[in-house]
Amino acid sequence: MVSIIGIDLAKNVFQLHGARPNGSVAFRKKLSRSKLLSFLSSLPPCCVAMEACAGAHHWGRTIQALGHEVRLIAPSYVKPFVKRQKNDAADAEAIAEAAGRPTMRFVAVKSIDQQASSMAFKTRDLLVRQRTQTINALRGHLTEYGVIVPQGPQHVGRLIEEVRKADSNLHGIVVDLCEALIRHLDALHEQIAELDQQIRERVRASEAARRLTTIPGIGPICAAAIMALAPAPETFAKGRDFAAWLGLTPRQHSMGGKARLGAVSRMGQRDLRRLLIIGAMSVIRWAARRGAPAGSWLARMLAKKPRLLVATALANKMARIAWALLARGEVYRVPATAVV
Numbered sequence: 001m002v003s004i005i006g007i008d009l010a011k012n013v014f015q016l017h018g019a020r021p022n023g024s025v026a027f028r029k030k031l032s033r034s035k036l037l038s039f040l041s042s043l044p045p046c047c048v049a050m051e052a053c054a055g056a057h058h059w060g061r062t063i064q065a066l067g068h069e070v071r072l073i074a075p076s077y078v079k080p081f082v083k084r085q086k087n088d089a090a091d092a093e094a095i096a097e098a099a100g101r102p103t104m105r106f107v108a109v110k111s112i113d114q115q116a117s118s119m120a121f122k123t124r125d126l127l128v129r130q131r132t133q134t135i136n137a138l139r140g141h142l143t144e145y146g147v148i149v150p151q152g153p154q155h156v157g158r159l160i161e162e163v164r165k166a167d168s169n170l171h172g173i174v175v176d177l178c179e180a181l182i183r184h185l186d187a188l189h190e191q192i193a194e195l196d197q198q199i200r201e202r203v204r205a206s207e208a209a210r211r212l213t214t215i216p217g218i219g220p221i222c223a224a225a226i227m228a229l230a231p232a233p234e235t236f237a238k239g240r241d242f243a244a245w246l247g248l249t250p251r252q253h254s255m256g257g258k259a260r261l262g263a264v265s266r267m268g269q270r271d272l273r274r275l276l277i278i279g280a281m282s283v284i285r286w287a288a289r290r291g292a293p294a295g296s297w298l299a300r301m302l303a304k305k306p307r308l309l310v311a312t313a314l315a316n317k318m319a320r321i322a323w324a325l326l327a328r329g330e331v332y333r334v335p336a337t338a339v340v
Contacts, residue, residue: 002044
């Protein structure tokens with residue numbers, strides 16, 4: 001009887017390792033893509049484990065439909081179980097071995113809607129990076145001809161004015177190439193604006209996402225990213241676990257009973273971590289201009305710590321609050337300030 005099947009995913013050929021309840025080897029098979037589902041459908045329900053890599057969520061949903069229990073494991077958690085040589089058979093055996101550990105942490109299988117929302121966010125992120133690259137290219141090329149404009153997307157209009165000046169000393173070829181970059185930039189602006197509108201509509205349609213936007217520093221983009229990229233809140237026992245999954249808790253290097261804490265671990269979802277830190281920086285900039293409430297946690301932190309450190313700590317706090325709102329179905333309430 002097979003209890004756990006480890007599958008090493010690939011494009012066309014999959015390596016399977018079946019293990020019995022006592023850990024002994026039941027079978028080792030190499031199957032093509034077309035034969036994988038027919039083989040799994042012929043087996044009684046069991047645990048099927050895979051690495052959380054490209055295509056894993058698609059296969060997870062498909063295999064779950066056959067009645068099997070699916071466990072996705074982060075590749076970094078599988079690596080310690082690989083014995084000596086690195087090959088497909090050893091990887092499949094390591095996956096089966098890791099899936100049987102009682103303390104192993106698993107990745108939740110994403111739904112089709114979650115993956116679609118995740119793709120929308122990542123596509124927007126790609127377009128934003130391309131826009132930044134195009135602006136930097138335009139500024140860099142014009143710098144070669146003595147046109148100096150401050151950094152930042154808010155100054156793109158000045159770059160365009162310099163290119164389209166009637167008395168410009170730029171060569172005709174340079175003007176034509178800059179116009180091509182400007183047209184590309186306009187197209188990126190339109191695509192990003194369209195995606196932003198779609199994300200806002202998706203947030204307005206989700207009651208949980210709307211509650212997330214009540215947290216200072218979390219806007220529609222960040223709320224949509226949390227709903228798409230983060231696991232279900234019940235995956236974590238408390239808010240600190242969610243913050244640790246995001247990589248916003250200190251890295252430990254403790255031994256001999258002495259705790260040594262360093263910088264944040266950066267072990268988790270980097271897109272969400274980046275968005276939370278950007279949102280925290282916006283809250284800090286606002287507090288620097290308007291002043292943080294007297295006696296508040298933020299005011300005390302800004303009085304004695306560097307801004308970037310405060311931003312990281314505030315992002316950790318925002319992550320915990322976001323988990324609490326999702327797990328308990330609550331709405332954000334402004335905390336009471338200490339009496340000075």
